[in-house]
Amino acid sequence: MADTTQLSNHQIRLASRPVGLPTHANWRSTTEPVQQPGAGGLLVKTLALSLDPAMRGWMNEGKSYIPPVGIGEVMRAGGVGVVVASENPQFAVGDHVSGSLGVQEYLLLSQDQIKRNGLAKIDLRLGSLTQWLNVLGMPGMTGYFGLMDVGHPQVGETLVVSGAAGAVGQTVGQLAKIKGCRVIGIAGGAAKCDWVVNTLGFDACIDYKAGPDAVRDGLKEHCPNGVDIYFDNVGGDILDQVLARLARGARIIICGAISQYNNTSAVQGPKNYLSLLVNRARMQGIVVFDYADRYHLAVAELAGYLRDGRMHSKEDVVHGLDTFPDTLLKLFAGENFGKLVLQVADA
Amino acid sequence: MADTTQLSNHQIRLASRPVGLPTHANWRSTTEPVQQPGAGGLLVKTLALSLDPAMRGWMNEGKSYIPPVGIGEVMRAGGVGVVVASENPQFAVGDHVSGSLGVQEYLLLSQDQIKRNGLAKIDLRLGSLTQWLNVLGMPGMTGYFGLMDVGHPQVGETLVVSGAAGAVGQTVGQLAKIKGCRVIGIAGGAAKCDWVVNTLGFDACIDYKAGPDAVRDGLKEHCPNGVDIYFDNVGGDILDQVLARLARGARIIICGAISQYNNTSAVQGPKNYLSLLVNRARMQGIVVFDYADRYHLAVAELAGYLRDGRMHSKEDVVHGLDTFPDTLLKLFAGENFGKLVLQVADA
Missing domain, CATH: 3.90.180.10 (Medium-chain alcohol dehydrogenases, catalytic domain)
Known part of the structure; x- marks a missing residue:
């Protein structure tokens, strides 16, 4: 001692x-x-x-x-x-x-x-x-269970994740690629977008700082058949842009809304939420603690991907x-x- | 001929x-x-x-x-x-x-x-x-499949339905009662609220026209343990008020948003949507046509309730x-x- x-x-x-x-x-x-x-x-x-x-x-x-x-x-x-x-x-x-x-x-x-x-x-x-x-901590667990338990990714589906270069985003996008999805990131700045595509292997990454229409145009270009899964870390305008491009039966995982956390006025509600109706889509929140009894399973799987080089951190x-x-x-x-x-x- | x-x-x-x-x-x-x-x-x-x-x-x-x-x-x-x-x-x-x-x-x-x-x-x-x-037509089918397939009502849960005296609302509330839920309606005016409670047998009905805080106060009074299922026909402020009182694991069925259909400005997005995260809740849209191959089953069940007097129309x-x-x-x-x-x- x-x-x-x-x-x-x-x-x-x-x-x-x-x-x-x-x-x-x-x-x-x-x-x-x-x-x-x-x-x-x-x-x-x-x-x-x-x-x-x-x-x-x-x-x-x-x-x-x-x-x-x-x-x-x-x-x-x-x-x-x-x-x-x-x-x-x-x-x-x-x-x-x-x-x-x-x-x-x-x-x-x-x-x-x-x-x-x-x-x-x-x-x-x-x-x-x-x-x-x-990847092996709370962000990784959040990404893992949000994607797998709420998103239910299917081979060939298109997944969009905001905060793509962040802690949760990098796990979500890489895991979705491993599960057979097309993955489009949204991140701020060319350096992050380059890393997300070139190192993490996302199919594309939209630089939301590139201009006022960058997200709208990027989603249109990279998600021609709509968005099947959106993992939302940011809320705000980006959530609305993705809502406007949902595929039928889409799932939105509400993990966070960093764009809104420091608001001094009310949170910006998603004005395109009726896209959920038109597209028979759902939006669901996740809190990682609910999955504590399965963390060890996710850690074992993710550690395997780190070890064999399929996942970067x-x-x-x-x-x-x-x-x-x-x-x-x-x-x-x-x-x-x-x-x-x-x-x-x-x- | x-x-x-x-x-x-x-x-x-x-x-x-x-x-x-x-x-x-x-x-x-x-x-x-x-x-x-x-x-x-x-x-x-x-x-x-x-x-x-x-x-x-x-x-x-x-x-x-x-x-x-x-x-x-x-x-x-x-x-x-x-x-x-x-x-x-x-x-x-x-x-x-x-x-x-x-x-x-x-x-x-x-x-x-x-x-x-x-x-x-x-x-x-x-x-x-x-x-x-x-009840046997599109509104009834919408209420039936929205409640049963998206809402998944459980005995003892609290369901709130807006537009409670309307076509969809009356089916949803009565069916939820039959399935064992506590049912709180939201409707406009005392006559509708009285009918919803006294004829349809809802547990309570909130008159949203009774004052600016009527919905907030009514939900607080009638849903002390939160709202497990919200069947939304109206959108707008009422949706936000219900979001603020969700129970953990709540389901929101987005059927319509009549408060927003004649807007000349943008739809009012639900600013309390992050309650979905806090409460691990989900919000899902429904379009009745998707259930066409099961209409006959719902009609048979609902017609039985009309016949035996458990459901009014x-x-x-x-x-x-x-x-x-x-x-x-x-x-x-x-x-x-x-x-x-x-x-x-x-x-």
Whole structure:
């Protein structure tokens, strides 16, 4: 058992609820001494954190699929870390784990909290630490179960995915290719689009920043028979453009709506939603936690694709816990290229 | 074979495409001599026509689930009639039929058109002529298959249906009660709400005209555990209010959006659509024609409920082909009480 009594824990807490984009004023840094775990408990050192669009929702007051982060609480974040002290026979010092670690350097867990925070050992032979936050982590699970359980991809169908170079998008598109779909990505900028086509092997990628009609024209060009599956990470105008090009019997997976998360006015509803009627289509939401009892199956399948080179995984790694307030904003500006990861410690 | 050569056929044709609510200027009356059917053909005399919200959509240019009515064409309408001349062995003079008859007194059909117009004999022992336009007709089929095939009602679930006193709504609500759901209607005005509760046996009915917060407050009161199934005939604000109260795993059947059909600006998209994500819910469109090969099964089941008194059927019957332009508007003002039927002839 390492002596952890000299360690201090640097943390980022939610100071106030943002209106629109979060600013520095919404955050507060604290430093606390690190405690030793009690019977059945654990002390985990954070190595890397997952920065996700969903975080913006957790900062708001009000009911959602999980409770909001309370004012004054350490900001919620999924991450990967290493056990540095253990009073629990299921975890040994040196074990790598993933779970809800929070934006902080250390997390002390009681026995109850181990389960509540979803702590699970991860096997670095299946993927790197950052891959465990990407294809093998929540984004990968979200993409996997959204595509497979809600999208029901069939060979030869046309799938469109927005946020194609992002964490969920890259898993969805590559997995859909493996399942025999034609895959069209939507991403911001030529560099992302080139990577999505040339490295990930999508059939095409539409650069939504290329002009006001880029998405409409791109969908028309690349989806001449309509869109069978749309995996939506962005909402807003792009959702409306895809609705206007649905094939009969289409499935839309509502995974997120990053274009709307920082709105100071109402969310933009999809004005073309009656395309669901005309095309006998459906639009369905997904929350990844519902599939927790099958994560291990998806991890095993996806790790196989990583190993045999059929799937690539790209992370955009930024270093330093204190950069969190600024790094998070990269998501909303579309500046991250690949899964956005905050590296907190090296080992 | 009756001598039909002295008959004339009065018709209502689409003269121009409306902007907003249709006006008299959008219609043109014509009178033509009635021809005798050719080999394999039929002459049908219209008895009653179904006036439906969907008619407004058919008047617009552009792709939908069926082609628009062309300028100068007889307005499309489903109806019931009687065969007055037949050169087809499958139909005898005096047979009652339903199908796409058009807003006119007579319809001459070639053998090909008999199938294309969906002509089918109807059995007046199963229901009256007007019931064949209501519970046993397209609205009933729409309600039946939307509820059963898309809604998947489970005993004890809470179903909300808008347009509850209308043609589709009355079938949906009564059928959901028979299937064991708690049923909350939404309708306009106390008279309709009273009828829905006291005659049809819904558990409650919300009068959306009772005040600006009536729907929100009514849903809160009557759906304390959320809405499991929402059968949407209206769209607009009411759809948004229901989205805000979905139960986990809810199903929304998109059948229509009468509040939006006469918009001169864009359709109002459901700004609360992200409730689909939070609640793992889905929203799915239905077009009744897809279920044509199972109509007979639904008719048999629904006719049984009419016969044993478990289901009521209310039609709002207006007389006279020439009233069509004004009568149609009753739908968009919510003035019809029950299925709106235009009686064209008595027998």
